[in-house]
Amino acid sequence: MSVGRINRYSIVSSEEEGLRLTTMHGMNGFGNGKIHTRRKCRNRFVKKNGQCNVQFANMDDKSQRYMADIFTTCVDIRWRWMLLVFTLVFVVSWLAFGLAFWVIALLHGDLDNPAGDDNFTPCVLQVNGFVAAFLFSIETQSTIGYGYRCVTEECPVAVFMVVFQSIVGCIIDCFMIGAIMAKMARPKKRAQTLLFSHNAVIAMRDGKLCLMWRVGNLRKSHIVEAHVRAQLIKPRITDEGEYIPLDQIDINVGFDKGLDRIFLVSPITILHEIDEESPLFGISKQDLETADFEIVVILEGMVEATAMTTQARSSYLASEVLWGHRFEPVLFEEKNLYKVDYSHFHKTYEVPSTPRCSAKDMVENKFLVPSSNSFCYENELAFLNRDDEEEEVGGGSRALANLSPDRNSRHEFERLQAIRTLDQRSYRRESEI
Numbered sequence: 008m009s010v011g012r013i014n015r016y017s018i019v020s021s022e023e024e025g026l027r028l029t030t031m032h033g034m035n036g037f038g039n040g041k042i043h044t045r046r047k048c049r050n051r052f053v054k055k056n057g058q059c060n061v062q063f064a065n066m067d068d069k070s071q072r073y074m075a076d077i078f079t080t081c082v083d084i085r086w087r088w089m090l091l092v093f094t095l096v097f098v099v100s101w102l103a104f105g106l107a108f109w110v111i112a113l114l115h116g117d118l119d120n121p122a123g124d125d126n127f128t129p130c131v132l133q134v135n136g137f138v139a140a141f142l143f144s145i146e147t148q149s150t151i152g153y154g155y156r157c158v159t160e161e162c163p164v165a166v167f168m169v170v171f172q173s174i175v176g177c178i179i180d181c182f183m184i185g186a187i188m189a190k191m192a193r194p195k196k197r198a199q200t201l202l203f204s205h206n207a208v209i210a211m212r213d214g215k216l217c218l219m220w221r222v223g224n225l226r227k228s229h230i231v232e233a234h235v236r237a238q239l240i241k242p243r244i245t246d247e248g249e250y251i252p253l254d255q256i257d258i259n260v261g262f263d264k265g266l267d268r269i270f271l272v273s274p275i276t277i278l279h280e281i282d283e284e285s286p287l288f289g290i291s292k293q294d295l296e297t298a299d300f301e302i303v304v305i306l307e308g309m310v311e312a313t314a315m316t317t318q319a320r321s322s323y324l325a326s327e328v329l330w331g332h333r334f335e336p337v338l339f340e341e342k343n344l345y346k347v348d349y350s351h352f353h354k355t356y357e358v359p360s361t362p363r364c365s366a367k368d369m370v371e372n373k374f375l376v377p378s379s380n381s382f383c384y385e386n387e388l389a390f391l392n393r394d395d396e397e398e399e400v401g402g403g404s405r406a407l408a409n410l411s412p413d414r415n416s417r418h419e420f421e422r423l424q425a426i427r428t429l430d431q432r433s434y435r436r437e438s439e440i
Contacts, residue, residue: 052240052253053303057198057320081186082193089190093183100179101148104172105141111165112140130162148176194310194317200225201306202274203321205353208332209281209295209361216281216366218258220323221334222306223274223352230308230317234268235260235277239286241300256286258302273347274337277304281366291365298325331361 051060066072073080081089108131112118117129118136133156134140143156147169158165204221212219224230237258243251260267260279269275281287290298306319332355339346362369 051322051324052301053320053322055203055321059320078182078186078189082190086190089187093187096179096183097148100172100175101141101144104148104168104175105137105144107168108134108143108165109137109140111162111168115162128159128161130165131158132156144172147172192313192315194313194315197226197310197317198319201230201317201319202349202352203304203306203319204334205327206332206355207302207323207328208334208355209287209328209330210333210358211361212278212280216362216369218279218281218285218287218302218328219276219334220304221274221276221352222269222271222304223337223347223349224271225349228311230271230306231311231314232268233271233306233308236267236305236307237277237279238303238305239300240303241298258286259284271306271308273345274349274352276334283370285366287366289365289367291368292330292363294365295325295328295330300325302328329355330363331358332356333358 053059081092084092111130112134115130116127117131117134120127120129131140131143134143139156146152146156150173158169160166202221202223202225207218207220209216209218211217222235237260239256239258240253241256243254245251258279260277266278269277279285279287302323304321304323308317309315310317335351335354335356337348337351339348364372
């Protein structure tokens with residue numbers, strides 16, 4: 008065996024890959040002081056549309072295991088195969104019982120007396136061939152009953168077959184209708200109206216470095232008991248030298264405080280505080296550029312219309328996590344309602360004051376976050392959305408100069424001044440919109 012040959016069961020595919028794996032050490036797989044190598048373009052474990060990028064191979068007795076749970080198999084298969092199974096089940100059952108009635112007529116001699124002798128009583132009237140027996144089978148199982156063909160008392164076997172086919176037909180109807188209804192009522196398509204932002208961001212929130220992403224619901228119907236989860240997936244080498252290609256680490260999104268349960272009426276930004284227990288505690292902006300991980304985000308809840316549990320999934324690669332960015336506001340208050348503008352759902356803007364070091368360095372070096380101006384981008388966007396209200400208030404301010412200094416004018420001045428103060432203060436932060 009040559010040195011350059013790749014072993015199909017090896018945990019490293021080449022010498023370059025092995026060198027990259029040897030540099031994976033430090034706190035939680037990250038940390039300062041390690042050698043930064045070129046980031047490998049890794050495959051997604053979970054695609055952006057929520058599908059898992061996993062293919063099963065070399066499964067023993069796969070067909071037998073799938074047939075043992077035939078109902079789940081019928082619900083999981085594609086609609087084209089489901090309609091094919093639906094058609095084949097009924098056609099095969101009609102053919103089988105039609106063949107049985109044809110054999111009964113053949114053995115009884117009904118086919119030898121097609122003219123209908125008055126002294127001869129057939130098992131099934133007007134069944135003179137296989138096509139007639141097939142039509143009689145369809146009429147019996149589907150309870151059509153045209154009245155042209157019918158079974159007589161001459162053959163107890165034919166009577167038994169009619170009863171047996173009726174029972175089998177009811178079982179087939181129940182199974183196929185139940186499978187189709189279960190397939191149609193699945194909440195899988197409900198996840199198509201649950202949105203995740205295209206990117207995740209890392210920025211300061213309340214003086215702490217946080218990982219954030221946004222979720223939204225496009226329907227007016229609610230997701231009952233909605234809650235979110237997240238996991239960081241990355242390769243890892245254990246202390247014993249074992250290579251784990253997809254090591255799953257939980258990301259805390261406020262489970263202890265109940266913050267993982269959300270009221271998803273308008274888009275919400277999910278927050279993960281990067282602290283000592285976070286797998287991102289030792290990562291800086293420079294580390295993020297060469298990191299090899301994937302963050303899988305999950306939104307679960309019950310569909311309000313059917314009370315069935317649905318799950319929406321997405322993922323963010325390290326290249327899709329924007330350091331020093333925030334999401335643009337999407338919720339604006341109008342005269343008598345709140346308006347959600349989904350054109351800003353995926354948009355972000357850069358915050359230059361975000362520290363470039365890791366949360367670990369901020370804690371150890373006691374990094375002081377520079378104070379930011381209270382009138383930030385969110386306030387500016389909120390004010391732009393309130394042009395009409397600002398014009399009305401501006402007109403009231405211009406009217407102040409024309410007021411006479413009597414008692415009524417003084418009260419009017421105080422009232423308009425209070426309106427302007429409250430109006431500006433109510434839009435200082437996105438959370439207060």
